Amino acid sequence: MKNVYLWWGICSLFFIGGCTQRQINLAVPGVSKELAVYRKASVSDLKYKLEFHLPAQQKEAVKGKVEISFHLSKPEQIILDFREDREKIKQITVNGQLSAYRFEKEHIIIPVSESVVGFNRMEIVFIAGDRSLNRNEDYMYTLLVPDRARTLFPCFDQPDLKARFTLSLRLPQEWQAVSNAPEKDAYEADKNRWVCFAETEPLSTYLFSFVAGRFERAFYTQEGRDISIYHRETDPQRVVQLPLIAGQVFGALNWMEEYTGIPYPFAKYDLIILPGFQFGGMEHTGATLYNDNRMFLTSHPTVNEELGRAELIAHETAHMWFGDYVTMKWFDDVWTKEVFANFFAAKMIKPLFPAVNHTLNDLKNFYAASYSEDRTAGSNAIKQDLGNLKDAGLVYGQIIYNKAPIVMQMLEKQLGEEAFRKGIQEYLDTYAYSNADWEGLMDILDRYTPVDLKKWSHIWVHEKGLPEISARKEKGWWWLVQRDTWNRGIQWAQPVSVMFVKGDSIKIKEMLLEKEKTRISLAAETDIVVPGGGGKGYGYFALDTASLSYGLKHWKDFQDPLHRMSILMALYENKRQGKLKSADFLTSILTSIQREENPLIYSALLGYLESCCADLCTDKESIQKAEEKCLTLIYSSLGKEYRLGAFRTLLRIFRSPSCSQKIYTIWRLQQLPEGLYLSERDYMNMTYELCIRLPEKSEEMLEIQQSRITNPDRRREFNYVARALSPCAEVRDSLFFSLLKAENRQIEPWTLAVISYLNHPLRQKEALKYIRPALEALEDIQRTGDIFFPKNWVAATLRGHRSPAAANSVRDFLEAHPSYPPLLRNKILQSADHLLRLE
Ligand SMILES: [Zn+2]
Known part of the structure; x- marks a missing residue:
């Protein structure tokens, strides 16, 4: 597909530096890196003054006007991005004169003769693109990451051309509006409301945002800091959670200020909680958007759900410093903001959940999620090449969100916590309100350690894949062996824990794996060696037959949750690689799950159980055993969270007519096993799953469930999804x-x-x-x-x-x-x- 764009040819000749002539291929859709570099070289002091007229009717066009002012260091064509039809551009004036612009392949091209060296001012009247306005009947929100500001208004849509934005909105009278900066002025005229916002600090275009519509607004104050939370929730059980959410936001802001030594660097901070929001959260500066289902939990949330919300809030708050204050130059380094957001979120939530084993939580989250992509043929390096911002969305994934924090934890370990922190503070000071790349960060951190960070970074950041690590007995000795499954001959350097078993004696030892083969001392007489046993090390730990059967039999016997989890994760990865039969893994889980006391491991076990059932979808007997086990857990004396987890798992795996009947009865009568609480969402999911098993009842069930939902946004969602459950x-x-x-x-x-x-x-x-x-x-x-x-x-x-x-x-x-x-x-x-x- 990329090659096709090349035919569209060279559109312009540019005179660089007055005498050097250089051809730049700009007539490609999107924002090519070449175009971004070209603009960055000459454009500075950028400001956007934006005005939008938001109509009450969803179908009516949004009219817009933008005044763009900037300094140009040399005479040249001005190339703006606008991914819309040319008819939507109504008028362009440049430096006071009507422009003879061209519109080609999503770009507005202003002739060189209209630009001047020094201060330039353009005014564009346009119809805004609807693509990123997320318009609903009585609310809308912009979501412009990574390169979608150009779908809304003409701009230089690249992260390293930061600009100050001033926004004015005309809205229906009963609507509210929130944006990056504080409201400066609001008044009513011609049956409309006008809201004018103050000028922002320098922001990248992808961080500019506004939300408008019917919202409830809740205010919170702590130690002189105010935040507002805008939402559309009507359920009192959910609304009551707002003070707790606000408390976590204040906590995260304080933590970041303390760690970085930099006071919150923007004028204000608000949250907007949206139904049907496509991400968990989005860190628009001063106006962060959140998904309602991630923020409002049920009346009896699980530890995982609570951890998830706290992590999300901490993640988005950390972005105010990492991403918003210091931003990547280009989206190939988008991981540098995501890694810090997740890395610091993991640190921030520790004091909030003192009962949780956070090393275990990191293992379960970061490692498992990263393996889910790194083990596949579609694996990618943390840092990926990106030629055009139109593909920027595709560099996101589990690798940047979860492998990168693992790598950052290694980096912190190498530098030591204090040196790492100083390096990070220097990085923020150096690139304040500006842009940086990974190399810039490496240059700073390099000064704080004798370790060769460049070599380390090459393997972990610039190469994809994970090492296959196994233990092998050769010539009377055990060896730890690593293999590059992509056959590049790469050797990863990292500490790896190894478990040694001889009879009843179990030892865990940490060793440094650097070369292809490392001899394991003291292990010559050991019967079983389990690489990765103990929870240290990143890779696919390929277990031999003896350690597989040992793991299946004994995972439950380890006292230390980290040891239990590491064995289970290795078993699961071996199942994914086809070395362990799903039926055997399932049997092992069903035999011992009821004994698991750690809620994080218990929920992982339910996930593994579900995965085995999916593999064994044609094996009625295995599925039935899993159903029976879930039912036993639901009706057991285990804690509520454990029983609820089993119920939700059962909803996804059940097959047998008798089980369908049981669940149907629970759904119809809304009579739950004693002490079990289900949310409205649980009932919605139950309805969907039952409709597939009991098609003859589906019409009736959908009608009843719809009548049970009171929140209009949620009813709209239910009606939308319910169409997929048709028996026809x-x-x-x-x-x-x-x-x-x-x-x-x-x-x-x-x-x-x-x-x-x-x-x-x-x-x-x-x-x-x-x-x-x-x-x-x-x-x-x-x-x-x-x-x-x-x-x-x-x-x-x-x-x-x-x-x-x-x-x-x-x-x-x-x-x-x-x-x-x-x-x-x-x-x-x-x-x-x-x-x-x-x-
Ligand atoms: Zn993020």
Whole structure:
């Protein structure tokens, strides 16, 4: 696809430095790196003064006006980004004169004769693009990351051209508005409300944002700091959580100020909680957006849910310093902001949850999530090449969110906590309100350590994949062996824990793995050696037959939760690699899950159980045993959280008519086993799952459940998703094909739920025909959707499939598209891993 754009040719000749002539290929859609470098070299002191007229009617156009002022260091064509039809540009004046601009391939090109060296001022009257306005009946919000500011208004849409924004909005009278800066003025005129915001600090375009509509606003104050939380929630049980949310935000702000030594660097901080928001959160400076389901928990949340919310709040708050205050130059370094957000979030939540084993939590979250992509044929390096910002969304994934923090923890260990902190403070001071890259950070940290950081960074940051680590007995000695599964001959240097078992004696030792083979001292007489046992080390720990059967039998016997979890994770990864049978792993889990006392491990076990059941979808006996175990757990004397976890797992795996009947009775009578609490969302999910098992009752169930939902946003979601539960295959087919049109999939989380139910494990055969068209649509999904949509779209399509026919469908697609965009191809390979490994 990229190659095609090359034909569109060279559009312009540019005179650089007065005498050197250089050709720049600018007539490509998107923002090429070349264009970004070209503009950065000459444009500075940038300001946008923006005005939008937001109509009450969703279908009416949003009119806009932007005044762009900047300094130009040499005479040249001014190239702005605007990803809309040319008809939407109504008028352009440059330095007081009507412009004779051209519009080509998403760019407004102002002739060199109209620009002046020094101060330039342009004014553009336009119709705003709707693509990133997320318009609903009575509210809207912008989401412009990574390169979507250019869909809303003409601009220089690249992160290293930071600008000060001044925004004015005309709104329907009863609407509220919130943006990056504080409100400066508000008044009513002509039955409309005008809200004018103060000028922002320097911001990258992707961080500019506003939200407008009908919202409730809650104020909170602590130690002279005010925050507002805007929301649309009506359920008192959820609204009551707002003070706790505000408390965590204050806590995170204080923590970041203390660690960095830099007071919160922007004028104000507000939160907006949105239904159907496509991410968990988005760190718009001073106006962070959050997904309502991640923020409002049930009345009896699990530890995992509480940890998840606290991590999310800490993550988005950390971004105010890492991402907003210091921003990456280009989106190939977007990981440098995500890594710090997650790395510091993990530190921040520790004091909030003193009862939680945080080393275990990191292992369970960062490592497991990172392996889910790093083990696949679609693995990518932490730092990826990015030629054009239109592909920037595709560099996001588990690797940057979860492998990068693991790597950062290693870096902190090498430098020592205090030196690391000083280095980070110097980094923030050096690049305040500006932009940096990974190399800039390395240069600073390099001064705080004798370690060769460049060499270390090359392996961990610039190369993809994970080492396969195994223990081998040779010539009377045990050796720890690492192998590069991509055959590049890479050797990773890291401390790895190893478990030694001889009879009843168990020892865990940490050793440094640097070379291909490392001799394990004191292990010559050991019967079983389990690499990674103990929880230290990043890699695929390939277990031999003896350690596999030892692990299956004894994982439950380890007192230390970290040891238990490390064995379970190794077993799971060996199952994924086809070295351990799902049936054997399932039996081991079912035998001992009721004894597990650690809530984090217990929830991991339920996840493994579900994964085994998905693999064993045709094995009725195994599924029935899993159902029975879940029912035993639900009705047991275990804690509420454990019983609830078992109930939610049962909802995803149940098959037998007797179990369906039991769940149906619970749903109909809303009579739960004593002491168990279900949320409205649990009931919604129960309805969806029951409709698939009991199609004859689906119409009645959907009607009843709909009448139980009181919040209008949630009812809208339910009605949207419920269409996927139709017992009629033709209805489902036409729903699926309707989603191939962008206008029918605007609310991404709801669309993904529909795709998941259409491709439900119990409907695999009928859904086989959806795979190919869903993959064919992927490039359009990327073009029209937000960052996580392409990966989530493929994952929702393929997750429920386990048949060789489904695997062939993916293979056929990949073969038919040999020059498919590599970043997008990776997303398919990551999501199809379980299919492509089928025998
Ligand atoms: Zn983030």
